[in-house]
Amino acid sequence: MRYPTPGGIEAALDRIDPAFRGSPIRQSPGLDRLFGASIWFKDETANPIRSFKGRGTANFVAGLGSDDRPLVCGSAGNFGQGLAWAARTHGHRLTVFAAETAVPKKIDAMRALGAEVHLHGADFDVAKEEAGRFAEREGHHLVVDGAEVLIAEGAGTIALEAMAAVPDIDLVLAPLGNGALASGMGTWVRHAAPDTRMLAVAAAGAPVMAHAVRGWPVTGREGADTIADGIAVRVPIQYAVDSLRRVLDGAVMVPDQAIIRAMDLLQQHLGLVVEPAGAAGLAALLADPAAWGGRRILIPLCGGNTRN
Template identity: 40%
Template sequence: MRLDLARILVARSRLSPVFRDTPQYECGPLGEALGCRLVLKVETLNPVRSFKGRGTETVLDRLQEDGTADAVVCASAGNLGQALAFGGRSRGIGVTVVASSAANPLKIARMRTLGADVVLVDGEIEKALEMAARIATETGAFLVEDSKDIGTCEGAATIGVELAELPGELDAVVVSLGAGGLASGVGFALRNLRGATETICVQPENAPAMTLALRAGRPVEVGAPNTIADGVAGRYVLPEVLDDLSSATDDAVLVTEAGIIEAMRLIHVHAGLVVEPAAALGVASILESAGRFDGRTVATILCGSNVTPTDFDHWTRENPLADHGAPC
């Protein structure tokens, strides 16, 4: 296990207030629709509209402490790049982000608005990772690798620290799973601070690499991802992150594209919040759980809201399972 609770607690104390102590509350109407007591942890009300600022702030803080932070580079589907650009701009650190040319145009535009130099490459996120590593070698910029860089995991773990402070019972937390930093960090914090709480990872069945690796105990070969949840659409598994997840989490499940869309709709209808597909995975898992969470207290992390109005409207209006209940 690479994570360390003492470092996580220090990271939380040093986070910018715009990322720390985010809202966490019971959403009665959404819980009633799902058959459980549901707690929402809202990570979208910040300048980059996602949880990624916790990790990038931690990485940049540690680089500055070491005196090695002149320039950084990363590969990103959009949220990591925005967060790194935000933190770099406030610190005077140059930021280069490599993204797929097929990435969400809203996320690309926001990375540039925040001051990042954005380089586009053809192919999946793995091609962007190769280019980012090449830029780091050629320029001397520090390569920030999501989930591989322990700072990104320990920054995300501060969410688990805050969830552990909830009053009353907390039976389970359902966490979106992509590269693994969020799920491993939250799971590690909860295992240390609230040991009776299950941490359950959730991934699209059309992008199942990490889930299948967890089930097999090793990386497995999968096809190219084909999901609307671009924020978790990786194809390859980092062995060290797989080890962390195996130690820190209790289960991993897969959800359908229809379930993701319906979850986005329900979150909007019952909580008044617009989230991107990757942020709806937890609610989708409850929808498709066949009663696993009935009557239990469950938390889910709404980890991002970087979705265009056009995409959100298109996806949710086409879903036939409309539900027009009252919001929280």
């Protein structure tokens, strides 16, 4: 089994649509003063789908080669948009299964990009299970976010770009959903700056991936009750867990109140509308502000597709 590698991340940069590369790095003197730290934000909302998912999906679809089977996935919305963009670019059909509770704006965006979208079940994991059954029944290629090395390596290009632009980062805080973002970024961090601390940030209401990374027993009763739909994972992906354990220094969990406050701060200080999952990194600073003083911190703002 292959895990993400620095070479794979470098190769991914050449495969990714230019629309998703070179996202801006932003700073706020006000936020630096508030936390007593130097914070750099990698703004992944500044692309056509307002999410980092276009990186990994472009790398994955470009790597399919002669496999022209129709694609199918489960998605809360952003992954489906990224896969729809890549599928349209490379001439693949795509079917997406999303929860009946999915953000309507994300559903509309996936359909606008050419995906056939079906709503199924009460949450993301139920929709993903239905996507698996559909793939087996119809002979489509099932794409599971968090289970594909090329997707993680595409996401890792965020760290490659950011650490080339900002030297001597002490700490990276990456949102933790299915695990591709944190494992990809963590792979590059371990390569480029082995002494930099790499933490993944889960929502307290969806703790299963953080529990699994920490090696805690997963009972199946953890649930996924959080405002942060993009990281509301209820069923861990073992490949992602194994990948994360190789590169993380730890996983932390943040309450929804901190996520909401982080969203407000990002709009106030940077003028950015960031979705709850995208604000999880800053929420980690809010949850324990005294722990980060004097650090040089990198945070990806990984999505900006809110309900409103």
